[in-house]
Amino acid sequence: MDTVNLGLEDVFIKYTKLTYIDGNKGILRYRGYDVNDLVKNCTFEEVSYLMIYGELPNSGQLKSFVDDLRDHYKLPEHVLDLIAALPRESDTLTMMETAFASMSSGDYKWNQEDDRKQAAKIMGEDLGIISNIYRHKIGLELKNPDRKYGYAEAFLRNCFDNITQEKIDAMNSALIIYIDHEVPASTTTALVASSTLSDMYSCITAAIAALKGPLHGGAAEAAYHQLIEIGKPENVENWFNENILKNNKRLMGFGHRVYKTYDPRMKIFKGIAEKLVETEEQKKNLEIAKNLEEMGVKTYGSKGIYPNTDYYSGLVFNEIGFPIYMFTTLFGFSRVLGWVAHISEYVEEEERLIRPRAIYTGFDKRDFIPLADR
Numbered sequence: 001m002d003t004v005n006l007g008l009e010d011v012f013i014k015y016t017k018l019t020y021i022d023g024n025k026g027i028l029r030y031r032g033y034d035v036n037d038l039v040k041n042c043t044f045e046e047v048s049y050l051m052i053y054g055e056l057p058n059s060g061q062l063k064s065f066v067d068d069l070r071d072h073y074k075l076p077e078h079v080l081d082l083i084a085a086l087p088r089e090s091d092t093l094t095m096m097e098t099a100f101a102s103m104s105s106g107d108y109k110w111n112q113e114d115d116r117k118q119a120a121k122i123m124g125e126d127l128g129i130i131s132n133i134y135r136h137k138i139g140l141e142l143k144n145p146d147r148k149y150g151y152a153e154a155f156l157r158n159c160f161d162n163i164t165q166e167k168i169d170a171m172n173s174a175l176i177i178y179i180d181h182e183v184p185a186s187t188t189t190a191l192v193a194s195s196t197l198s199d200m201y202s203c204i205t206a207a208i209a210a211l212k213g214p215l216h217g218g219a220a221e222a223a224y225h226q227l228i229e230i231g232k233p234e235n236v237e238n239w240f241n242e243n244i245l246k247n248n249k250r251l252m253g254f255g256h257r258v259y260k261t262y263d264p265r266m267k268i269f270k271g272i273a274e275k276l277v278e279t280e281e282q283k284k285n286l287e288i289a290k291n292l293e294e295m296g297v298k299t300y301g302s303k304g305i306y307p308n309t310d311y312y313s314g315l316v317f318n319e320i321g322f323p324i325y326m327f328t329t330l331f332g333f334s335r336v337l338g339w340v341a342h343i344s345e346y347v348e349e350e351e352r353l354i355r356p357r358a359i360y361t362g363f364d365k366r367d368f369i370p371l372a373d374r
């Protein structure tokens with residue numbers, strides 16, 4: 001008998017050499033390298049090269065990749081105009097969708113050489129797009145990032161006047177942490193679009209639409225809102241009893257379809273937050289987060305529900321200087337590279353139109369009734 005696999009749970013949609021997850025042990029590797037090692041030792045550019053080319057670059061390969069992508073920090077004029085023309089109240093992911101959609105071309109031909117060139121181009125443009133979305137939101141004139149800086153630094157310099165090495169390092173780590181996570185809803189959406197041989201920019205636009213929701217990319221914003229709502233460390237227990245236990249709300253930033261233990265990315269973000277937070281306000285939020293984590297794990301740990309990557313990432317992004325409305329877009333900023341790597345791998349190695357079936361549960365054949373008789 002045919003059955004429906006709701007949520008496509010445990011359905012394998014592709015083979016991949018990109019990302020390995022062991023959800024029971026809390027392991028995440030990109031092309032065989034542990035995420036912790038990459039965060040400790042690499043720039044986002046090196047990890048991006050690893051994802052696209054399959055190996056970490058030597059210094060010559062890195063230089064030429066970096067030169068190439070920096071050529072694309074400068075956005076086509078129409079993209080800047082388009083961002084500037086959007087109402088400032090538009091949400092930042094809508095702005096991101098609009099910018100990427102505006103660069104799509106109907107006649108893209110997929111092949112490994114062009115896909116790799118396109119990946120570096122998109123990575124450079126991504127930096128210009130996201131930093132200018134932020135500039136537009138806060139009312140600054142739009143401008144292209146400065147190509148003399150590395151990725152994380154050029155990004156922060158295009159957003160803020162004052163940045164520190166700690167913040168650049170934190171941004172670099174966040175970019176690596178979010179770069180890919182196998183085939184969550186957004187990546188699957190990109191794969192569906194790529195399986196029709198649509199172009200790369202359109203696939204990215206489709207993925208952004210799936211990233212938006214609070215059950216996926218929006219979780220970091222929701223998790224941070226919880227901290228604000230709780231207000232003080234001593235309110236955690238009452239808030240948890242009232243909202244989560246009594247009113248059956250979901251604890252945001254907790255739970256994962258694949259991880260049934262601590263998400264290794266969450267541990268990295270927690271460590272960064274502990275080092276980075278300086279203001280009294282953020283120290284208080286960190287303490288609330290830790291108390292809430294403890295209650296959450298005590299209540300849900302036995303069901304395999306643990307804090308995920310979005311639980312502490314908002315604290316890090318906020319301490320770097322970003323308001324809550326940027327959190328999901330910052331996730332997307334990095335994940336663009338993962339989407340590109342997955343769709344390139346899929347189309348280059350095993351392209352087949354993704355076209356599932358649905359089991360019909362409606363009426364049997366019915367006699368047609370003319371409008372006058374209904």
Ligand SMILES: CC(C)(COP(=O)(O)OP(=O)(O)OC[C@H]1O[C@@H](n2cnc3c(N)ncnc32)[C@H](O)[C@@H]1OP(=O)(O)O)[C@@H](O)C(=O)NCCC(=O)NCCS
Pocket residue numbers: 007214215216219249250251252253254255256257258303305308309310
């Ligand atoms: C991510 C998420 C959608 C994955 O869930 P899933 O694999 O589809 O699992 P389900 O939604 O079917 O939940 C399974 C059970 O766990 C419970 N559960 C899952 N996440 C929970 C959470 N964050 N808080 C409380 N209960 C949770 C569900 O209520 C359900 O309980 P039941 O079996 O008693 O009905 C889910 O954990 C969630 O909504 N988390 C909060 C949002 C979030 O942080 N998303 C970011 C993911 S990186």
